[in-house]
Amino acid sequence: MTNQELQVLENFERDSEWFHKNIVKLQHQGLVGKFVAIKNSKPIASATDIDTVIKEVEKKGENPSFIFIEFVHPEGFTLIL
Numbered sequence: 001m002t003n004q005e006l007q008v009l010e011n012f013e014r015d016s017e018w019f020h021k022n023i024v025k026l027q028h029q030g031l032v033g034k035f036v037a038i039k040n041s042k043p044i045a046s047a048t049d050i051d052t053v054i055k056e057v058e059k060k061g062e063n064p065s066f067i068f069i070e071f072v073h074p075e076g077f078t079l080i081l
Contacts, residue, residue, distance in 0.1 A: 008066050015041060015068035024075065031072045038068045046072075 018041040019026070026036060026043070035053045037045040045056035050069065057064045 011040075012066065012068050015039060016070075019068060019070050023072065026072050027075055032074050033072065035069055035071050037064070038070070 015038040019036070019038050031043070031046055034046045034048050035050045036043050037053050037057050039062065044060060044062070044067070045053045047053050047056065053069055054064045057067050057069075
């Protein structure tokens, strides 16, 4: 694995951790029911439609494949896999 690939994975993991630690904050910011793109521990795009989020990420010059994107569920929501 190259240094660049390792950096992408580390960034993705860090942003995933930030999202899960800050989910309540995101819910209270009115992002329930939306997909949110996170980069450097900050939301950079959000919308109810994932395609819109991907387009917004691309407009910012980012490759959506390397950006953490997750759906913000309501408080108390439990996902059973």
